[in-house]
Amino acid sequence: MTGFDMAVKIKGLHMKNPLIACSGTYGFGEIYRDYVPTSAWGGIALKTVTPKPRAGNPVPRLRETPAGLLNAIGLENPGLKAFRQSYLPAMDDMKTAVIVNISGFSVDDFKYMASSLDQETNIDALEVNISCPNIKHGGMQFGSDPESAAAVVRAVRENTYLPLIAKLSPNVTDITVIAKAAAGAGADAISLINTLVGMSIDIDTQKPFLGNTTGGLSGPAVRPVAVRMVYQTYKEVDVPIIGMGGITGWQDAVEFFLAGASAIGIGTANFGNPLAPVEIAQGIEAYALARGYSSLADLVGKAHSN
Amino acid sequence: MLSQEKILINRPMGPAHNSQGLFKLVLHGRVAEEAQPGQFVTVRTSPSSDPLLRRPLSIAGIDKKAGEITLYYRVKGQGTTLLARQPEGTYLSVLGPLGQGFSLPAVSPDPASRTANPAELILAAGGIGIFALYSLLEYLLKNHLTDRIPVTVLWGGLDKAFLDCATTDLLFQLPKNNVVLCTMDGSYGYEGLVTEPLEQLLSAGRKGRETMVAACGPNVMLQAVTELCQRFYVSSEICMEEYMACGLGACRGCVCRLKDETGGVKHGRVCLEGPVFTGEEVVWHDRI
Numbered sequence: 001m002t003g004f005d006m007a008v009k010i011k012g013l014h015m016k017n018p019l020i021a022c023s024g025t026y027g028f029g030e031i032y033r034d035y036v037p038t039s040a041w042g043g044i045a046l047k048t049v050t051p052k053p054r055a056g057n058p059v060p061r062l063r064e065t066p067a068g069l070l071n072a073i074g075l076e077n078p079g080l081k082a083f084r085q086s087y088l089p090a091m092d093d094m095k096t097a098v099i100v101n102i103s104g105f106s107v108d109d110f111k112y113m114a115s116s117l118d119q120e121t122n123i124d125a126l127e128v129n130i131s132c133p134n135i136k137h138g139g140m141q142f143g144s145d146p147e148s149a150a151a152v153v154r155a156v157r158e159n160t161y162l163p164l165i166a167k168l169s170p171n172v173t174d175i176t177v178i179a180k181a182a183a184g185a186g187a188d189a190i191s192l193i194n195t196l197v198g199m200s201i202d203i204d205t206q207k208p209f210l211g212n213t214t215g216g217l218s219g220p221a222v223r224p225v226a227v228r229m230v231y232q233t234y235k236e237v238d239v240p241i242i243g244m245g246g247i248t249g250w251q252d253a254v255e256f257f258l259a260g261a262s263a264i265g266i267g268t269a270n271f272g273n274p275l276a277p278v279e280i281a282q283g284i285e286a287y288a289l290a291r292g293y294s295s296l297a298d299l300v301g302k303a304h305s306n
Numbered sequence: 307m308l309s310q311e312k313i314l315i316n317r318p319m320g321p322a323h324n325s326q327g328l329f330k331l332v333l334h335g336r337v338a339e340e341a342q343p344g345q346f347v348t349v350r351t352s353p354s355s356d357p358l359l360r361r362p363l364s365i366a367g368i369d370k371k372a373g374e375i376t377l378y379y380r381v382k383g384q385g386t387t388l389l390a391r392q393p394e395g396t397y398l399s400v401l402g403p404l405g406q407g408f409s410l411p412a413v414s415p416d417p418a419s420r421t422a423n424p425a426e427l428i429l430a431a432g433g434i435g436i437f438a439l440y441s442l443l444e445y446l447l448k449n450h451l452t453d454r455i456p457v458t459v460l461w462g463g464l465d466k467a468f469l470d471c472a473t474t475d476l477l478f479q480l481p482k483n484n485v486v487l488c489t490m491d492g493s494y495g496y497e498g499l500v501t502e503p504l505e506q507l508l509s510a511g512r513k514g515r516e517t518m519v520a521a522c523g524p525n526v527m528l529q530a531v532t533e534l535c536q537r538f539y540v541s542s543e544i545c546m547e548e549y550m551a552c553g554l555g556a557c558r559g560c561v562c563r564l565k566d567e568t569g570g571v572k573h574g575r576v577c578l579e580g581p582v583f584t585g586e587e588v589v590w591h592d593r594i
Contacts (some may be wrong), residue, residue, distance in 0.1 A: 062559040067356040290372040
């Protein structure tokens, strides 16, 4: 098929298509290579890296819910030093945009992460995680308040020339306030949504099911919330939006473009169907061609013009 | 690998009036080529996104020549309910074989290696944990290793009805005295936990680490088995279970605690570094 341009440019982040593997669902890009070539993706957002190694939360860390998944992994990761030594060199042959997702527990942590990674040549963008609901300090706390969100984004902005994506939490009263703060502080793009805080109780033991008591809900169950937040944010901010939340088929992806997303993330769907990115890319292209669109930009935000 | 496997058999186990919700699933396809005892597959139970996740199932039988794997499952929630309705002759999306299986005794005797050539094997199972051990038992029987290595199966279940249902012909191929059955209610065999006859066996004078225990069952049982084995200086391999999402090591949802090289504790992914771990490496308590 020809005639439809799938490429996406967000500042210096160039992607051959608008599909990004969501952070936390794809390891450091190494896991799914036996099933899907990494080149099928426009980009891969790696699992969150923090300054120091983290063991994460006690099990159970997962609970499947209707059309959804609660998780409370707790940002388990090897830490920045081991990430650079053991994983970063392999990013050279990823054949896709490599987006390193960073988090921390203070503004200084984010500064340190940004300045440490700024000179790495095999990174295409940084995604700033101010939205993880499964850690006690930092994480979502930064993303719940416009001032602290701006402070973190600004700290990263001042320490890197890499394209900067701010990943926002849906667990806020007004997502547009946080999005505006992040964009104002220098984010080149906004990704939303991270998971919604939820919980499940085991009726046999009569105790919270997850080791962390609460978890983050993902999957199709959260999709309407995500679409609404992309739609609202598109009206309020000028930077591109990477929309995510329960996308499992191309129809879902199209919905996000129409709401205002310039690119989309696929996360939990990979678990059930590793071929999701291939199928979704084909579906988007067929949809666009059938309607005579020549580029993805023709679709973005179209739901607002009606 | 990710493949579409044809469903040859998908029907209740055991007598019609007593299936206990247990099903036998035989699949034909490419997975059998690479499958090893102790590994698992994940299957997609619905083309829709509810349920969202694939279901992990232990590989219980492998027929490489015929290209068939046998899986057993218990109908418990929405996913397994849908799986039980899949008609024979249709195709199922199967991801696998996944994870690390059991160490297998060498088919030809190898005096240089004790793990590949144990003097004796004890297979200890709790409940449907027997399904993962069936694949190991099948390997031992198929390769006539039971002629050379004494193999004892210790298996505990809730009651006689459960054991009747979850039994397969494999168990009848062992000498009668080499199969010890237990029930919690005493309705068949030894009354009590499977760890009790295991302790009796191990205390009856074993030749240290040349005895090898392979176990699968609930975590409390696996903990008790590994503690017994350590007390009697017997090596063990345990097949663990934990809630999984991706089954491939990406999400880090299914971790267990392992000893690391420096004497500390690290996480192992049950789906990738497991599901079979040595009893010695698993950490059950906070302190080691």
